[in-house]
Amino acid sequence: MTKDEIRTREDFINLYALHLGLDRFIEAQDKWNTYQTALEEVKAGKKKTHWIWFIFPQMEGLGTSEKSRYYGIRGRDEAIEYINHPILRDRLVEITEAVYNNEKTVYEIFGNDVIKVRSCMLLFASVSDIPIFQKMLEKHCWK
DSSP: OOGGGOOSHHHHHHHHHHHHTTHHHHHHHHGGGHHHHHHHHHHHTOOOSSOHHHHSOOBTTSOOSHHHHHHOBOSHHHHHHHHHSHHHHHHHHHHHHHHHTOSSOHHHHHGGGHHHHHHHHHHHHHHOOOHHHHHHHHHTTOO
16 A cells, blocks of 8 residues: 555555564554563453453454554464464453463453454464463363
């Protein structure tokens, strides 16, 4: 997409996300120590702030908000790149394990955002053999 082809705000969001690649996730997770905040909220058993899109990413097109479009994973190749990125993989595994091991249910922790977590688990279980994603799917009967 060229500068002349940008016609809508959505075109701009997509072009900018493509330009940044996986850095868009690192920037969002590092800004204001957001990843650490997310991990603390999950361990405490209740998501309180707004970080779901870039901590538990899902396939592009599943959400309609700007953040959902911006942080949407743009296909299988980007999902594989994400899970092979050492920082993003380790953080996703760590926070997923915190959810899995929490005494509260995933529904209590995430409320209406639970569907995004489910989509994330399905995505990364399909592109990796990291056990925690499959364990989450089985624990919550999300297959």
